[in-house]
Amino acid sequence: MNEEQISYGQTLDIARHLLPVMxxxxxxxxxxxxxxxxxxxxxxxxxxxxxxxxxxxxxxxxxxxxxxxxxxxxxxxxxxxxxxxxxxxxxxxxxxxxxxxxxxxxxxxxxxxxxxxxxxxxxxxxxxxxxxxxxxxxxxxxxxxxxxxxxxxxxxxxxxxxxxxLCRFPMQLISARYSLELARNENNRNLSRQRNGLKRRLQWGKEFHNYYQFHLAAGCCDQTAKKLARTDFIKAHPISGTAEEAVDFPNMPGHHRCSLLSYHRAYLKSLGSVPESLEL
Structure with a gap:
């Protein structure tokens, strides 16, 4: 989560209650x-x-x-x-x-x-x-x-x-309180998108991790387990739609090895156990 953005949102909340003017x-x-x-x-x-x-x-x-x-x-x-x-x-x-x-x-x-x-x-x-x-x-x-x-x-x-x-109508250019309210709403939307994005990344990372652990338990070596886990993940999340149809990209995980590595790292980090080297 972006701590700077959270701090900015708190600053906006404080400013809104100080009767600001523009x-x-x-x-x-x-x-x-x-x-x-x-x-x-x-x-x-x-x-x-x-x-x-x-x-x-x-x-x-x-x-x-x-x-x-x-x-x-x-x-x-x-x-x-x-x-x-x-x-x-x-x-x-x-x-x-x-x-x-x-x-x-x-x-x-x-x-x-x-x-x-x-x-x-x-x-x-x-x-x-x-x-x-x-x-x-x-x-x-x-x-x-x-x-x-x-x-x-x-x-x-x-x-x-x-x-x-200058602080009263009609000399006020625009309501500063209204402007701060818009900024606060936009900041909250951005934070919500970040939270939802992180939630999806953790879900995808957990799913990949389960596939990975399953193949390890089946006796596969580390690299083979990762390769098979990636194949299972892609099968579970096929890209639907044609070129003319809209694809829900925000809710569609990436299939590239780097994308899966990112999801897996995020999930392991949430568990507090990230290997020093994690490669697909």
Whole structure:
């Protein structure tokens, strides 16, 4: 039995009871590190706005491909078209879609601040994650003029709210508990297949061993007894069906000498007596 797989199953059981969530790495990097960011207050707010809008576009692109019924709705397509026009009208596409480098110049921060005034209105019937992100952008827009000390407190609260929102619908990408349940079920199926496979191997090994012992008792030498035992085993397990018919391979033992050696070894090991050399 695969001990590593059993341990993995135990880990899954523990994780399922710890209320896990599945988060996007992009979503976790929306807010830059304040101490390491060599930026002004306005630059930091602009970076967060840019990252939020990038994440929204990323979600929209994913849902457009994954959920045709929702993404092909008139409201969604109309809003997506308006957002595309917004990104292209001032040649700001590269500015908003740059997720790797957190840094912004003063002029770029000013362009983002000015651009937020012209964001397309969000219709009521767009997916909820769009309205959630746009709500954070609205709150951020009011922070551009805050003094540094007030901004730190405001951003702290905003980041805490954002991280909490990622753990709830509609910002959850997929239920982590459901995913772990699927993984647990698959792990259990694999373990069950291994157990059933081992059980069959032991049964076949025992059967071969009985044939082998019978021929030894009849006075055959070791090699002859093994050869005759293999012949008896093959007769007891003929391969049925034609090439056009399905053969139940998982429940069909192998006839090769190496296969029978493997079954015999497994059986003898279960008895605690495996010869140093066991050859068919």
């Amino acid at each position: 988060l996007s790495r992009t979503a976790l990097k929306i807010f830059p590190k304040w101490k390491t960011a060599d930026m002004s207050s306005k630059q930091i707010v602009a970076v967060i706005c840019r990252n939020l809008l990038f994440y929204q576009i990323q979600l929209m692109s994913r849902n457009y491909a994954a959920e045709p019924d929702c993404s092909n709705s008139t409201v969604f397509l109309s809003y997506a078209s308006a957002l595309r026009k917004f990104l292209l009208q001032e040649s700001d596409l590269e500015l908003y879609l740059c997720r790797v480098n957190y840094g912004l110049t003063d002029s770029e921060a000013a362009r983002i601040e000015a651009g937020l005034r012209h964001l397309p209105a969000v219709p009521d019937k767009v997916p909820q994650y769009i309205r959630v992100i746009q709500g954070y952008l609205t709150r951020l827009f009011c922070m551009f003029e805050l003094p540094p000390d007030e901004l730190k407190l405001a951003l702290y609260d905003l980041q805490a709210d954002w991280q909490e929102s």
